[in-house]
Amino acid sequence: MKNIRNFCVIAHIDHGKSTLSDRLLEFTKTISERDMMDQALDNMDLERERGITIKSHAIQMYYDHEDGQRYIFNLIDTPGHVDFSYEVSRSIAACEGALLLIDATQGIQAQTISNLYLAIEHDLEIIPILNKIDMDSAMIDEVSEQIIDLIGCDLDEIILASGKTGQGVPDIMTAIVNRIPAPNGKPDAPLQALIFDSVFNPYRGVVGYIRIMNGTIRKGDLVRFMNVGNEYQADEIGVLRLTQDPKEILSAGDVGYDLVQLVVLRFIVGNPVVMAVPPVDE
Structure with a gap:
């Protein structure tokens, strides 16, 4: 980091x-x-x-x-x-x-x-x-x-x-x-991430651009969007180069994307993201 x-x-x-x-x-x-x-x-x-x-x-x-x-x-x-x-x-x-x-x-x-x-x-x-x-x-x-x-x-x-x-x-x-200082997050802390942008792909779902503030997210993890209370599976995560580059894990300090396969767009930009299991306090 x-x-x-x-x-x-x-x-x-x-x-x-x-x-x-x-x-x-x-x-x-x-x-x-x-x-x-x-x-x-x-x-x-x-x-x-x-x-x-x-x-x-x-x-x-x-x-x-x-x-x-x-x-x-x-x-x-x-x-x-x-x-x-x-x-x-x-x-x-x-x-x-x-x-x-x-x-x-x-x-x-x-x-x-x-x-x-x-x-x-x-x-x-x-x-x-x-x-x-x-x-x-x-x-x-x-x-x-x-x-x-x-x-x-x-x-x-x-x-x-x-x-x-x-x-x-x-x-x-x-x-x-x-x-410019390096990020100061803690990879071993509970997951805290920020969605700073999102795009909707009609074939794949909602792609959120995220910054991992603390903790770690892995492909397949169940995450909660705090502002709306919804829980979704991170079907794909990765980093953003000229195209989306899938990864198995993103940790504190990383900037990347989180693909959530949704038909209805309820992915709110500016939303804090935490791990759904175990529960994490706001």
Whole structure:
């Protein structure tokens, strides 16, 4: 668990969240450049049509750091549009850190501040990134001062980057390892998990995106959704790479999915999940 890093990306619409996420996927060889489609995390039709991220996608990457250790990065891509701020608040609750992405050509925008405050309220480690520095209209010095005034960081803590060219991506990866804390859950404790998103597949059932806060869940376990009191069997669990990767077990600190075969959708996002047997107190 000490090598897990769970983080999200916070930014205003069009500040380059999805493009930078694509560069992280390329850098970690989670997806090859040949197979890359623009904005790989935005796979909903509405997202592609409008060019914005709506769903709180999660994807797992492996990163081999210079210290010789392999780290597991769980990136949760969040919306920057004001209409989807609830999606942001849910995904923030599943993370220990956040990449604060600011467009060097536009500066800090109102929705960025709103989402930043959510991250601060959840005690997330903030990594400020100045994006689009390759643009002729980039105001690097001015926007850097805005960031310093906003979060009180030092100038050398701001990472200069370009999602378009990939500049700064190695520095971002190193900062994620060194500055975002590992999860602090207990694998041997009773199961506690958070559903931060869900999708419905008419052929398979409800797929919940979950963060395991404490304990362990195994394929076939009977779990209880605390807000509604329903108990269901975890028919399939796994991690989220570019596709669902089934696993036999997920433990504290992991981010993954839980497949529940239901005809009627009663899978409430934001729901705490606990083990049904033996009973667990709320």
